[in-house]
Amino acid sequence: MKYCSNLILLLFLLINSFHLNAKPVSIGKSNLVGKGIVEFIPVGFDQTKTPSLILKEEPVSIGNVPGEWSLVPIFSTINGKANASINVPANTSLYGGGEVTGPLLRNGKTIKLWNTDSGAYGVDNGSRLYQSHPWVMGVRPDGTSFGIIFDSSWKAELTTNSDSIYFKTEGALFRMYIIDRESPQAVLKGLAELIGTIQMPPRWSLGYHQCRFSYGSEERVNEIADTMRLKKIPCDALWMDIDYMDGYRIFTFNPKTFPDPRALNDALRTKGFHSVWMIDPGAKVDENYSVYKSGTEKDVWVKTIDGAMFKGVAWPGDAAFPDYTQPRVREWWANLYKDFMAKGMDGIWNDVNEPSVGGDLQTMPYDNVHLGGGNLPKGSHLLYHNAYGRLMVEASRDGILAANPEKRPFILTRSNLLGGQRYAATWTGDNWAGWDHLKLSIPMSITLGLSGQPYSGPDIGGFLNNTTPEVFANWIGFGSLMPFARGHACAGTNNKEPWAFGPEIENSSRMALERRYRLLPYYYTLFHDAYKTGLPIMAPVFFADPSDASLRTEQQSFLVGKDMLVVPKWAENPISPKGIWEEFSLIDGDLADKYQAIIKIRGGAIIPAGKVIQNTNEKSFEPLTLIVCPDANGNASGEMYWDAGEGWAFECGEYGLYRFSATRTGNEITVKIAEKEGKTDYIGKNAVQVKVLVSGKVYQASGSLNKGIVVKL
DSSP: OOOOHHHHHHHHHHHTTTOTTEEEEOEEEEEEEETTEEEEEETTOOTTTSOOSSOSSOOOOOBOOOTTOOOOOEEEEETTEEEEEEEOOTTOEEEEOSSOOSOSSOTTEEEEESOOOOGGGOGGGGTOOSEEOOEEEEEOTTSOEEEEEEEOOSSEEEEEOSSEEEEEESSOOOEEEEEEESSHHHHHHHHHHHHOOOOOOOGGGGSEEEOOTTOOSHHHHHHHHHHHHHTTOOOOEEEEOGGGSBTTBTTOOOTTTSSOHHHHHHHHHHTTOEEEEEEOSOEEOOTTOHHHHHHHHTTOBOBOTTSOBOOEEETTEEEEOBOTTSHHHHHHHHHHHHHHHTTOOOEEEEOSTTTOOOSSSSSOOTTOEEOOBTTBOOEEHHHHGGGHHHHHHHHHHHHHHHHOTTSOOOEEESOEETTGGGTOEEOOOSOBSSHHHHHHHHHHHHHHHTTTOOSOOOEETOSBSOOOHHHHHHHHHHHTTSSSEEEOOOTTSOOOSTTTTOHHHHHHHHHHHHHHHHTHHHHHHHHHHHHHHOOOSEEOGGGGOTTOGGGTTOOSSEEETTTEEEEOTTOSSOOOOSSOEEEOOSSTTTTTOSSSOEEEEETTEEEEEOOOOSSTTSOSOTTEEEEEEOOTTSOEEEEEEEOOSSSSGGGGTOOEEEEEEEEEETTEEEEEEEEEESSOOSSTTOOEEEEEEETTEEEEEEEOTTTOEEEEO
16 A cells, blocks of 8 residues: 655654654555555564454454545654544544543544543543553444544553644553544444444343442342332342452452342342342462462562562552463453352442452552563563453453353453454443533443444442432433333442432332333344344434534433434433424323433334343343334334243344334325244234334234234324
8 A cells, every 4th residue: 555655754753742752753664454444553663562352353454444544543652652643624523432421522632541540530621441442433424433442551641632642651652543433323333343332241231220329238129129029120230349248358258238139149040130249359468268269379579679479558458460471360360250159149240340450559559560471571560551441351251150160251340452342342431420420421332332342331320429309310210211220329328229319219210211111122232233243232312313503512311222212311402313203101190200201213213122020031022012103105114032031042043133124105004014034022922012103102002913914103
């Protein structure tokens, strides 16, 4: 490939004019590695200095770079540290960067990629959080799009100016991958080709989760479970924070407050609950503690520059930290889960894995040594810090899967790296119980979805600080419709369960969760699509029309899939996409409730819904409801994916994927199954209810989809 050397030099001088020590680095190699995907490798790139912890596998060249290709990076070094920049076409809207604070539109923003325990997002004014996603997506005025991966885990800064993107690292040269396609959705599919997708989650994980730091005893956990069922508030999972442990020793249990975790998990299961238990990376330095003793015998701990075991301050006091860069250490860590999961745990929560360590740096010294192995070289903490949580959850997933091979693992992580969605879901960390973080939670989760992580959500109600009834009710009113829905509260704050704020908020919270559970067939279908394609579940409104510039900054409302629009009740002058969007009701009274988000269905869409259930062990399809919103011609289509909700039989064809169609003839609309895939039929001859929305009116009928259901308007 030939480049215009004068233009490249000019751009380099313009972008780097304020860096007097910048030295240009030529592009040594470029390859087409996918449809509209080009790999750029600078001269001097050394994979033993910058290994890829982002890509799912090494890309393979499929040809030369197209002659008309216009997006070309400029590599440079400043005082021996690698950087890259690229000019941005005029009037391009920039998005991405993963877990970020601030607006959805990222033009003119700088973030620091250095995973940090940032309570209330207070470190560096919120410019660095718990995860690193060196990724930017650009949307041109005509809706065509591009995406850029800076394939580096080194400490870095990412600046998205309106005319250029600049990536500045504290490490060695790295590769870049640029995707250029016809739409932002196509770019995200290209991103998934490079970094992979989420794995298909267990269906119970899509339900509501209730957590606190901490429910302090088995009795309190059972009390929460019983209250949920007594009050008929749908919920699928209860969480155990660190106080279940014996002196914060990971993989142990407090003998007084959690003496029999197996019995607790069995009791929860009989009530229709799953359980999720926290495991941190730091192991207490205690010669009588089995995990520390085993790790020391096997020499698994991260070392200081002089070869001594590193000790950092964590919840248990002095702690040692596994060196997850070593394959044998990841295997050791994975094996710790065997006996732990045997006690009936359903999910695992890997927390404070930035890693969060006491001291001036709040993490390990930069020059700590990670020994590596396999395809990972020996390197400093400056290289591996941003990948520490990602390597931890990879090892955790391996161990959980080995312990329960018949089940789909569920792991939630606080820290991660671009590409780490292959191993774990995430949440947006220790937010604050206030209106600012309530509103911020929407662009945060949208941006994670635009950065390859579709499975995320905030602590509903706010983690830190006391929560007011108004904040909680408004938050659960839309938070119940986000991909991951968990209520959580910090120690020392007020109770934040759905019933904690009195009867009015309890009723509104129940209604919000009943809406989520009715929509589980739609959400499960979207999760399957994310697993197959990498597309986000929660998407920005501009996805409805990427060429509509008026939608580019909208961050109060959001799409769920492509067919459902969610508008929080508190939204002020939200900008909605053009076309037909019909508001619809899922629960009696939800349209009048002052806290429930407005939900609308796109003209031309069919959304599947189930009945209200208390947990995902119950049957959703009694009956199945199809919500139909015809387009201007009276037609609509949609689909539903369903399987056992657990296990791997779906990989062998044990699932049902239904494609529905609705066609208008005169004053009648006929709804039927247009196509079906999979060996299992979850609809059969059962009666199906159809609701057709036209100009604010609802028309309905029921019958068998095999024969077609006719709805008269």
